Amino acid sequence: MGLPKNSGLCLHSRYQSGPKNKISDVAGVTAGHCTIKDGNINTGVTAIFPHQGNIFREKVMAGSAVINGFGKTMGLIQLEELGTIETPIILTNTLSIGTAFTALTRYMLEQNPDIGLTTGTVNCMVAECNDGSLNDIRGLHVEESHVLEALGSACEDFEEGAVGGGTGMCCLGLKGGIGSASRIITADGRQYTIGALVMSNFGAAGRLTIGGVHYDTKNKKSAEKPQEKDQGSIIMIIATDLPLSERQLNRVSRRTAVSLGRTGSYLGNGSGDIAITFTTANKVPHYSDQAILDCRIFHDDKLDMVFEAAVEAVEEAIISSLYHSETTTGRDGRTVTGLQDFLK
Secondary structure, three states, rough: OOOOOEEEEEEEOOOOOOOOOOHHHOOOOEEEEEEEEEEOEEEEEEEEEEOOOOOOOOOEEEEEEEEEEOOOOHHHHHHHHHHHEEEEEEEEEHHHHHHHHHHHHHHEEEEEOEOOEEOOOOOOOEEEEOOOOOHHHOOOOHHHHHHHHHHHOOOOOOOOOOOHHOOOEEOOEEEEEEEEEEEEEEEEEEEEEEEEEEEEEOOOOOEEEEEEEOOOHHHHOOEEOOOOOOOOOEEEEEEOOOOOOOHHHHHHHEEEEEHHHOOOOOOOOOOEEEEEEEEEEEEEEEOOOOOOOOOOOOHHHOHHHHHHHHHHHHHHHHHHHHOOOOOOHHHHHOOEHHHHHHHO
């Protein structure tokens, strides 16, 4: 739902949000979570589906940007080379990407008996942030069944906050997590949607900015030991139904750095800031009898409104991840305050 209208926080948006104000305002896109909480364990899995068909057989055009590369995302090399995504996208903690990759691979093999036999293998997309401040990350508590649970729970009306992959994340001196938002633009008399989902785990305490207003999250009200460095990571997933090319999707991904700057990040040395953008408008069939495929693209001279709306959606998704994350006590008794409690 992004930021509620009664939140008291203002982001000065120029574009309207979609009806759900989530990435799922892009038709066909869904997300689901598996949340794992037990004392020192605060972790989980979030799954994003680009569409509701067979994603391997109908790939979506995609682009990405590694804004700062202190991260371990799997699948980016082939995405950069071929410009497509062919699986759901999994978000989890840093040390669980191997388990998530294996689980997602099994999921795709079950759906596609041709993979690895009569056709090539599959490029699974798994992204991560380090939730070790609140989670016993060395315990490797994410299991394959948790990934399958997240995949099986995907829907349009998913939760935000300290859920799924965002359960143990911290951001800008407060509790981070999963956030989402959307924006609507009009082109050639038709409305199109740009949606964002983030897993926020970046930034130094004392730098949070919301709509140009600075909030001192460095004081003792926010955390027992506030993080002094801009480090951690954020994964930003942007979806749209605009007919964009892979090159244009890369360009949209790079603009998310503006969203990070607006909320208080300077893209520190120890942060993994990664954006992945896909369109549902231009699908690429895995099998085709035709050598030439039809593809529509947006005119580059009209892209400014796309860039601006995407920046707004990612910015609100970041703040929404903080707003919906409750105060959490995790590993070794460390407590990190949620934004709503901080504002009281």
